[in-house]
Amino acid sequence: QVQLQESGPGLVKSSETLSLTCTVSGGSVNSGSHYWGWLRQPPGKGLEWIGHIYYSGSTNYRPSLRSRVTISVDTSKNQVSLRLSAVTAADTAMYYCATWSVVVPGNPFDYWGQGILVAVSS
Amino acid sequence: DIQMTQSPSSLSASVGDRVTITCRASQSINNYLNWYQQKPGKAPNLLIQAASSLQSGVPPRFSGSGSGTDFTLTISSLQPEDFATYFCQQSSSSPYTFGQGTKLEIK
Numbered sequence: 001q002v003q004l005q006e007s008g009p010g011l012v013k014s015s016e017t018l019s020l021t022c023t024v025s026g027g028s029v030n031s032g033s034h035y036w037g038w039l040r041q042p043p044g045k046g047l048e049w050i051g052h053i054y055y056s057g058s059t060n061y062r063p064s065l066r067s068r069v070t071i072s073v074d075t076s077k078n079q080v081s082l083r084l085s086a087v088t089a090a091d092t093a094m095y096y097c098a099t100w101s102v103v104v105p106g107n108p109f110d111y112w113g114q115g116i117l118v119a120v121s122s
Numbered sequence: 123d124i125q126m127t128q129s130p131s132s133l134s135a136s137v138g139d140r141v142t143i144t145c146r147a148s149q150s151i152n153n154y155l156n157w158y159q160q161k162p163g164k165a166p167n168l169l170i171q172a173a174s175s176l177q178s179g180v181p182p183r184f185s186g187s188g189s190g191t192d193f194t195l196t197i198s199s200l201q202p203e204d205f206a207t208y209f210c211q212q213s214s215s216s217p218y219t220f221g222q223g224t225k226l227e228i229k
Contacts, residue, residue, distance in 0.1 A: 106172030107213035108156040112165035
């Protein structure tokens with residue numbers, strides 16, 4: 001059973017860079033069965049896919065965020081990282097690490113971390 | 123982007139009721155449609171993948187159907203633990219998008 005745990009600062013200043021880490025247990029980021037990615041949910045709102053990365057390094061980002069987002073993987077630590085630059089109040093959200101299955105029909109997000117709330121302050 | 127529209131956005135029902143939530147895609151997504159349940163303060167939990175396949179461990183009172191652009195999630199007999207928010211999500215093409223959610227409340 002894959003388990004995901006997000007970590008990072010809960011408060012980021014406007015215009016600075018948000019950096020989060022997802023530590024994977026019970027599975028390997030080298031697994032070919034999943035992409036490893038990030039989603040977010042502003043308070044009281046719906047879910048938004050940010051992007052994901054395959055163990056090969058191949059990435060796929062949400063077009064509206066592409067200029068500000070970097071997702072990377074550290075195979076030695078079994079971790080996935082998110083960097084989002086030039087943040088504004090609109091980036092305040094619960095951020096989730098999740099796996100995107102390439103083997104399960106429908107390609108769902110099948111494993112999720114508990115989430116980490118990140119607020120952007122002015 | 124493919125737009126996912128859920129209806130209703132909220133629903134009041136009683137324990138034992140049968141409820142149906144619909145999700146419509148702005149273009150055909152074949153069966154690349156997944157359903158999630160989210161309880162307050164928790165991460166979403168996958169219920170159904172590929173429109174109609176029940177995720178392991180999910181009670182059989184949950185079912186999904188549809189293909190193309192129109193999909194439904196049905197709960198055959200509501201239980202107290204089913205009161206939550208439900209989201210549909212398409213994985214047909216990037217960016218992968220979600221419906222706005224349906225909040226299921228106790229009547």
